[in-house]
Amino acid sequence: MLGTKEQGAKSKYGPGNHNVTMRIYRSSKEGNKGNFDSFDIPIQRWTTVLDALLYVKAYKDSSIGIRYSCRMASCGSCGMKINGKPRLACYTNVSELESSEISCEPMSNFPVLRDLVTDFSQFLSHHRKMKPYLINPEVDLCDNPELSEFLQNPTDADKFLQFSYCIKCGLCYSACPTVATDTKFPGPQALAQAYRYSADTRDAGSRYGLTAIDSRHGLWRCHFSGSCSKVCPKGVDPALGIQLLKGNIMSFAKRRKKIAELKQHTGKSAD
Amino acid sequence: MSGPRRKGLYRADESRNNREGLKGWLDPTGYGWERVSYWLQRLTGLFLLVYFVGHVYETSSLTGGIGSWNAMLKFTETTWGHLFLILVIGTSTYHSINGIRLIFTETGIGVGKPGRPEYPYDALSLNYRQKSGIWIALILAVVAMAYGYNVLFSGG
Ligand code: SF4
Ligand code: FES
Numbered sequence: 001m002l003g004t005k006e007q008g009a010k011s012k013y014g015p016g017n018h019n020v021t022m023r024i025y026r027s028s029k030e031g032n033k034g035n036f037d038s039f040d041i042p043i044q045r046w047t048t049v050l051d052a053l054l055y056v057k058a059y060k061d062s063s064i065g066i067r068y069s070c071r072m073a074s075c076g077s078c079g080m081k082i083n084g085k086p087r088l089a090c091y092t093n094v095s096e097l098e099s100s101e102i103s104c105e106p107m108s109n110f111p112v113l114r115d116l117v118t119d120f121s122q123f124l125s126h127h128r129k130m131k132p133y134l135i136n137p138e139v140d141l142c143d144n145p146e147l148s149e150f151l152q153n154p155t156d157a158d159k160f161l162q163f164s165y166c167i168k169c170g171l172c173y174s175a176c177p178t179v180a181t182d183t184k185f186p187g188p189q190a191l192a193q194a195y196r197y198s199a200d201t202r203d204a205g206s207r208y209g210l211t212a213i214d215s216r217h218g219l220w221r222c223h224f225s226g227s228c229s230k231v232c233p234k235g236v237d238p239a240l241g242i243q244l245l246k247g248n249i250m251s252f253a254k255r256r257k258k259i260a261e262l263k264q265h266t267g268k269s270a271d
Numbered sequence: 272m273s274g275p276r277r278k279g280l281y282r283a284d285e286s287r288n289n290r291e292g293l294k295g296w297l298d299p300t301g302y303g304w305e306r307v308s309y310w311l312q313r314l315t316g317l318f319l320l321v322y323f324v325g326h327v328y329e330t331s332s333l334t335g336g337i338g339s340w341n342a343m344l345k346f347t348e349t350t351w352g353h354l355f356l357i358l359v360i361g362t363s364t365y366h367s368i369n370g371i372r373l374i375f376t377e378t379g380i381g382v383g384k385p386g387r388p389e390y391p392y393d394a395l396s397l398n399y400r401q402k403s404g405i406w407i408a409l410i411l412a413v414v415a416m417a418y419g420y421n422v423l424f425s426g427g
Contacts, residue, residue, distance in 0.1 A: 085301055108291040118289070162388045175302060177309065180295025199385070223312070224376055225296075226305030226397050235388025239305075240396035247379025 017042040020094060022056055023103040024064055027112050034112075036103065037061065043094045049082050049102060050089035053116075065115035073233055076169030080116045081105040086174040086231050107174035122183075123170050126190040129212040132197060135205025139262055150202040150260040163196035163241050165234045172228030172238050184217035188228035191219050192241035198248065201260040208249050219245055305397060308405040312369055315362040322359055353423040360419040365412035372404030 019042050027034040039060045041052060050068055057064050066089075068078040073091040080089055083097055086107050094102060110118035139148075172188040173179050179187045186194075194213055197203050213219055222242050229239040299310035332339045346352045375381045376396075381404075383395035 106289060108289055108295070110289060112289050158387060159385055162385050165388060177291075177296035177306070180291035181293060183290070222377075223309055224305060224373060224396075225302070225309035226394070227302040229394035229396055230302050230305075232394065233392070235390075235392030235394070237385075237388075237394040237396050239394065240382050240385065243377055243382045243396065244379040244385075246377055250378055 017044060019043065020052070020099075021101045022052055023101060024053070024056065025103075025105040025115060026064070027106075027115050034115075037064075045095055047094045048090055049087075049092045049094055049097075049104065050078055052094055052102065053089060053104065065113070065117045067117045074167060076167035079107050079118075079169040079171050079174070081107055081174070086171040088169060088171070088233050091233050107170060109174050109176070109179045110170060118170070120168075120170060123173050123187065123189070124168070126186040126212070127168065127193060129186065129210065130190050130194040130197070131205065131207060131210070132193045134197065134200065134203045136203060136259070138204060138259070149263050151263050152201055152260045156201045156260070159201075160196045160199040163192050163199075163236055163238075166193065166196075166236045166238075167234055169233065171231045171233065172236075175227040175231045177225050177227065178221045178223070182217055182221055185221045186212050186218065188222070188238035188242060191222065191245060192236060192238035194219075195241035195245040195248075198245065199257075201257055204259050213245070214249060219249075222246075303397060304402050304405050308369055308372075308408075311365060312373070315366040318358070318362050319366060322362075356423060357416050357419045361412045361416040364415040365408050368408035368411055369405060372401060372408065375404075376401050 019040055022039045022041055023036045024039070025034050026037050039056045041055050041060070043052060050071060053064070053066050057066070066078070068090060069075040070077075071090045073088050076088075078089040079086060081087075081104070082089065082092055083099060083103055089104070104116055106112045106116050106118045110120065110123065113119050166189060168189065170189070176188055178185050191213070194207050194210070197205075198207050208214055211218070219242055222239075224239060224243060226239050229237045232238060296310065296313065299307045329343045332343050347356060381401045383398055386395070
């Protein structure tokens, strides 16, 4: 166990501490081939990989490029390959890796901007192509003078809720072997969102005909390797969404859904 | 952001593209049984495709007379020919059984129903029901190969 008395006593950083070597990818100006810089740093039982990187940045080399914000697995900005697998740096405890050497690399399948920072523009453009918003031509919410809401029961909400927990961290996109070889494949995140909206009873728009979904490079390229669901830190289970979407398109599942009713309130009743 | 990256698709040779490429699917480790099954399904599929082309070629040698047909048949009677046939038995068994599992899972059957994710967020689609299909395919492939070995090498 890390942080035990015995190990702490051995550490040059004092009791309760343990030290690990951080191997951090540094990009070169020329292109893909960067190199790794190593730093020995102290860690505690509760040190996350993000904490460790910030320690390196504060005390060893301030020029390291990393992206983070919430530090609590909510914003999805600190995704990187940690010891070879895509993970959130703020959600990965150093001790859970059970290694005295921690390697941090930029996520695969994303172009590298600098060091551990990757470019999300293609990933997000795939997401945008899925029309990730409610489409309901019957209802004009903008011009409705009365406050209105859809009636949706918990059972119907549960059909899409888990997919709406996606924080767009890109871990699934980085783990997917199809994304690795096919640039036009929308990837697990975008396809799971297509399912999320098609399963929502407030949405009446059909996404099945979208070229990004039902085409040669669309969801049929997914062969259920399950790696996306394995790495997803939020329990979204994109592989589940994609397989259910396939079932819907092939009409193996009930394709028609009951569209939620719109409840109208008058200004007075709201008081 | 500006520059060529914004326009359309990334090219494999683009600087810092970082796509994993073939390496991405050729390494089945680190992502669980489904990834292994994905890898094996592809490899066995490619092997069977090559076998199928060879098989058609072999059968077509009949048109060249009984002599060339017999020469082809002779190869399958050698030790290497036997080992090759055992491999065909194993790969076709795995590919078909796992294929049946995939027909179900890829139409949304056996992967579970969406619900409320609970910590530690184990993915429902990677459940043991569908995973057991992979193990059954592997076990049956080994059994079929053992049977083939028995028939081919000991005439049993
Ligand atoms: S589906 Fe999961 S892994 Fe993929 S972007 Fe969303 S939260 Fe991240
Ligand atoms: S810093 Fe927000 S998800 Fe890690």
